[in-house]
Amino acid sequence: xxxxxxxxxxxxxxxxxxxxxxxxxxxxxxxxxxxxxxxxxxxxxxxxxxxxxxxxxxxxxxxxxxxxxxxxxxxxxxxxxxxxxxxxxxxxxxxxxxxxxxxxxxxxxxxxxxxxxxxxxxxxxxxxxxxxxxxxxxxxxxxxxxxxxxxxxxxxxxxxxxxxxxxxxxxxxxxxxxxxxxxxxxxxxxxxxxxxxxxxxxxxxxxxxxxxxxxxxxxxxxxxxxxxxxxxxxxxxxxxxxxxxxxxxxxxxxxxxxxxxxxxxxxxxxxxxxxxxxxxxxxxxxxxxxxxxxxxxxxxxxxxxxxxxxxxxxxxxxxxxxxxxxxxxxxxxxxxxxxxxxxxxxxxxxxxxxxxxxxxxxxxxxxxxxxxxxxxxxxxxxxxxxxxxxx
Numbered sequence: 001x002x003x004x005x006x007x008x009x010x011x012x013x014x015x016x017x018x019x020x021x022x023x024x025x026x027x028x029x030x031x032x033x034x035x036x037x038x039x040x041x042x043x044x045x046x047x048x049x050x051x052x053x054x055x056x057x058x059x060x061x062x063x064x065x066x067x068x069x070x071x072x073x074x075x076x077x078x079x080x081x082x083x084x085x086x087x088x089x090x091x092x093x094x095x096x097x098x099x100x101x102x103x104x105x106x107x108x109x110x111x112x113x114x115x116x117x118x119x120x121x122x123x124x125x126x127x128x129x130x131x132x133x134x135x136x137x138x139x140x141x142x143x144x145x146x147x148x149x150x151x152x153x154x155x156x157x158x159x160x161x162x163x164x165x166x167x168x169x170x171x172x173x174x175x176x177x178x179x180x181x182x183x184x185x186x187x188x189x190x191x192x193x194x195x196x197x198x199x200x201x202x203x204x205x206x207x208x209x210x211x212x213x214x215x216x217x218x219x220x221x222x223x224x225x226x227x228x229x230x231x232x233x234x235x236x237x238x239x240x241x242x243x244x245x246x247x248x249x250x251x252x253x254x255x256x257x258x259x260x261x262x263x264x265x266x267x268x269x270x271x272x273x274x275x276x277x278x279x280x281x282x283x284x285x286x287x288x289x290x291x292x293x294x295x296x297x298x299x300x301x302x303x304x305x306x307x308x309x310x311x312x313x314x315x316x317x318x319x320x321x322x323x324x325x326x327x328x329x330x331x332x333x334x335x336x337x338x339x340x341x342x343x344x345x346x347x348x349x350x351x352x353x354x355x356x357x358x359x360x361x362x363x364x365x366x367x368x369x370x371x372x373x374x375x376x377x378x379x380x381x382x383x384x385x386x387x388x389x390x391x
Contacts, residue, residue: 001310003303005269014079017064018086021098024059025090029098038093040361041215046133046175052097053104053130061098063105063128070112070128072105077251078313081258085306088262089269091358101259102218103133103172110248111180114236123178123196135176137167137197137222138245145378147182147242152224154183154193156238159231161195163203163224173199173206173220181222182241194241196233203227214365249374253326254316256373257309257333260366261302264337267344267362268298274348285347294343301336309333324386331379334370341366 001007006022009015029052032038036048056062057071065080066072075083080099087095096102105128115124126132143149152165163183170179178198185191199206204227209219236244272295275286285291312325341363345352352359370376 085258192242327382
């Protein structure tokens with residue numbers, strides 16, 4: 001894997017997809033954002049995102065990872081990761097809506113294989129087509145890393161269930177039609193089920209969630225007060241909800257990494273350009289050895305993080321057990337990306353401290369990645385457990 005700001009995949013088919021994706025991100029999508037004045041802290045609406053979902057679907061990017069029977073191109077995890085990295089490196093505000101991260105096919109994850117025909121037709125296929133959007137509601141105020149501490153409960157009541165609880169950090173909630181909610185079965189200690197919940201159901205309220213440090217308005221709280229959900233909306237079997245929710249945790253850990261790699265790549269390129277064009281005492285910043293060393297360290301971190309991530313994804317595509325590697329990658333990529341952004345802010349000086357500057361936004365975004373989708377401490381715990389069992 002050679003080092004480049006615009007890597008070209010060895011696979012000609014994938015190289016063609018990357019070229020088309022870059023053309024859309026840098027051309028049509030950039031113009032749409034510019035014409036509408038969208039920034040990372042804009043309060044986006046469903047009407048803002050729907051044209052991107054539909055256009056991305058027309059171009060073949062929305063849900064591109066899915067099997068051909070669902071309109072995708074049946075990509076490997078490695079191929080999907082390459083596209084996710086490109087989106088992350090583009091700097092696009094609405095990049096999250098191109099492949100389906102924001103309430104679309106990537107948000108739904110691997111639940112297609114658990115869904116009934118009714119659930120596929122009613123919820124998932126319209127989601128894939130960009131006609132509906134979803135959010136995933138697992139986290140609660142006191143149930144983050146320890147998801148089993150959740151207090152949301154489900155009670156069977158004839159041909160339906162009644163759900164009561166309060167979910168937080170439901171990403172894409174402001175734009176979603178339905179949520180995939182995981183709840184504890186009432187009266188049990190460790191039995192959980194998952195449900196499709198229409199967000200306009202009686203007893204369900206979508207309220208404005210906390211604004212994360214990235215400044216993006218993409219989170220909602222889902223408040224359930226004796227919300228009645230048809231039994232037909234039970235996802236999988238009763239009691240298997242947490243297994244469904246966490247069943248793709250290894251894959252998800254790995255597939256979150258390319259987005260961070262893209263952001264880090266973007267920050268390094270911006271920093272290199274800054275060092276080439278910013279002058280101090282009549283000389284460009286890049287003439288200073290201190291700046292040269294910062295850029296060199298940033299490049300080394302990026303190259304190492306990319307190499308280990310794609311090596312793990314290749315092993316996953318071969319069918320190998322990569323649970324240890326997933327912990328290692330999430331830890332190293334999160335920490336390395338943050339180091340890169342920290343240095344990027346330093347190189348940009350006061351500009352890097354100014355709201356509205358892209359590096360300042362990326363710094364906040366990458367600081368979050370050390371906590372989201374499993375904290376660095378959780379990854380270290382997992383690594384230590386795996387090391388204890390290795391021969």
